[in-house]
Amino acid sequence: MSGTAKKVADVAFKAGKNIDWEGMAKLLVSDEARREFATLRRAFDDVNNQLETKFSQEPEPIDWEYYRKGIGSRLVDMYKQAYDEIKIPQYVDTVTPQYKPKFEALLVELKDAEEKSLKESERLEKEIAEVQDLKKKLSTMTADEYFEKHPELKKKFDDEIRNDQWGY
Numbered sequence: 001m002s003g004t005a006k007k008v009a010d011v012a013f014k015a016g017k018n019i020d021w022e023g024m025a026k027l028l029v030s031d032e033a034r035r036e037f038a039t040l041r042r043a044f045d046d047v048n049n050q051l052e053t054k055f056s057q058e059p060e061p062i063d064w065e066y067y068r069k070g071i072g073s074r075l076v077d078m079y080k081q082a083y084d085e086i087k088i089p090q091y092v093d094t095v096t097p098q099y100k101p102k103f104e105a106l107l108v109e110l111k112d113a114e115e116k117s118l119k120e121s122e123r124l125e126k127e128i129a130e131v132q133d134l135k136k137k138l139s140t141m142t143a144d145e146y147f148e149k150h151p152e153l154k155k156k157f158d159d160e161i162r163n164d165q166w167g168y
Helices: 003-018 021-027 031-054 064-070 073-085 096-137 143-149 151-162
Strands: none
Touching: 021 031, 064 073, 143 151
């Protein structure tokens, strides 16, 4: 097997180990997303399995003597010579070095966006909890209790009353 195919199989195997499938599955909310995620995971496992089995094994050497006995040495020698002359070119990866820095930069951006998103999510969760709490208390809340939580509104209303601006 060529070194490149073995390298690809090794990278795919390592990538499969580094994926946090359970962590990603916990983030899914809908049943459709879970089904799609399961399909993705099965497809990834199938491809990874094929890479491990097909490309990680060395081909068995050809038993030329076996064929010489059954076919004849002249024909087998001709095939052996042709087989030995086959030179499979080595794959040279010129694409990865071009895109690796771009990919690394995108990963940094992704981490920053993830942090911002998590902070915003926490802020919104707190705001939702406050609004739900306010909604529950709204029917029994007095103006003083509301103004205690929102002193800027109390100041605004007091200023309007003091300046004789009644909202007309």
